[in-house]
Amino acid sequence: MEQCPPVLLFGKQLEAIFAGNPLNGAPLRLAGKPSVVLLAGVNGSGKTTTAGKLASQFIRAGNRVVLAAADTYRAAAIDQLKTWGERCGARTVSHGMGSDPAAVVFDAIRSAKADGAELVIADTAGRLHTRHNLMEELKKVARVVEREAGPGNAEFLLVIDAVMGQNAFQQAKVFGEALPLTGIVLTKYDNTAKGGVILSVVNELGLPVRYVGLGEKVEDLALFHPREFIEALLGLPEGDLCKEGLRS
Numbered sequence: 140m141e142q143c144p145p146v147l148l149f150g151k152q153l154e155a156i157f158a159g160n161p162l163n164g165a166p167l168r169l170a171g172k173p174s175v176v177l178l179a180g181v182n183g184s185g186k187t188t189t190a191g192k193l194a195s196q197f198i199r200a201g202n203r204v205v206l207a208a209a210d211t212y213r214a215a216a217i218d219q220l221k222t223w224g225e226r227c228g229a230r231t232v233s234h235g236m237g238s239d240p241a242a243v244v245f246d247a248i249r250s251a252k253a254d255g256a257e258l259v260i261a262d263t264a265g266r267l268h269t270r271h272n273l274m275e276e277l278k279k280v281a282r283v284v285e286r287e288a289g290p291g292n293a294e295f296l297l298v299i300d301a302v303m304g305q306n307a308f309q310q311a312k313v314f315g316e317a318l319p320l321t322g323i324v325l326t327k328y329d330n331t332a333k334g335g336v337i338l339s340v341v342n343e344l345g346l347p348v349r350y351v352g353l354g355e356k357v358e359d360l361a362l363f364h365p366r367e368f369i370e371a372l373l374g375l376p377e378g379d380l381c382k383e384g385l386r387s
């Protein structure tokens with residue numbers, strides 16, 4: 140048997156970190172009718188784009204999806220989500236600019252229930268995790284989601300830009316204190332083969348990575364693959380980590 144090179148050994152240790160949580164690379168659970176997913180994160184991380192991409196994936200799989208325009212800070216944000224909805228066949232529930240995001244989410248869930256839709260995807264305004272009042276607002280939205288969706292029927296995803304570096308850890312920590320996070324979406328992964336900060340998010344905060352954003356187009360969202368991620372991170376040729384017969 141061949142001796143395992145140190146880099147492969149390290150890679151296998153990293154793989155074990157991801158293997159500890161079966162939600163790594165797991166798609167959204169469609170438990171309730173509707174199930175609700177709320178997307179949160181700092182400004183420009185890719186929340187609205189991810190909402191559109193997820194809506195498209197779930198519609199193509201035969202589900203009815205309602206988008207909730209809970210980013211009420213900018214009129215353009217509501218229009219951006221509506222455009223995604225029109226493109227992929229999802230209805231968008233919106234109120235006016237400046238309205239209460241929790242009320243938008245409430246209406247979207249009620250309306251999805253009335254229609255028998257399978258999934259509500261709520262987009263939220265970008266916010267710095269250091270802004271206390273904005274984090275309090277997010278907590279209020281989350282309470283409405285949990286109450287209206289019912290136990291176990293909601294997902295709270297933190298959208299993290301892969302290019303962000305170490306700051307992403309602090310974001311995950313603070314957003315995780317405000318929301319019952321069920322996972323991470325690692326966006327803009329097409330811009331970097333790294334995103335290594337995710338390792339500490341997964342290892343120290345116990346948050347699974349569910350999806351990766353691979354570009355700006357509707358089809359550019361994939362389930363997260365721990366092995367491919369580690370191979371890219373360590374600069375290993377694809378498939379190296381699955382070689383059998385290596386002795387550690």
Ligand SMILES: Nc1nc2c(ncn2[C@@H]2O[C@H](COP(=O)(O)OP(=O)(O)OP(=O)(O)O)[C@@H](O)[C@H]2O)c(=O)[nH]1
Nearest residue numbers: 182183184185186187188265326327352353354355
């Ligand atoms: N290359 C690349 N670009 C992305 C990806 N996801 C989003 N973007 C781009 O990033 C920019 C910001 O995306 P948005 O979806 O508007 O981000 P947001 O988090 O909703 O932004 P705010 O609402 O302003 O906080 C846009 O130009 C997107 O096209 C991705 O996976 N890869």
Ligand SMILES: [Mg+2]
Nearest residue numbers: 186187210216
């Ligand atoms: Mg947005």
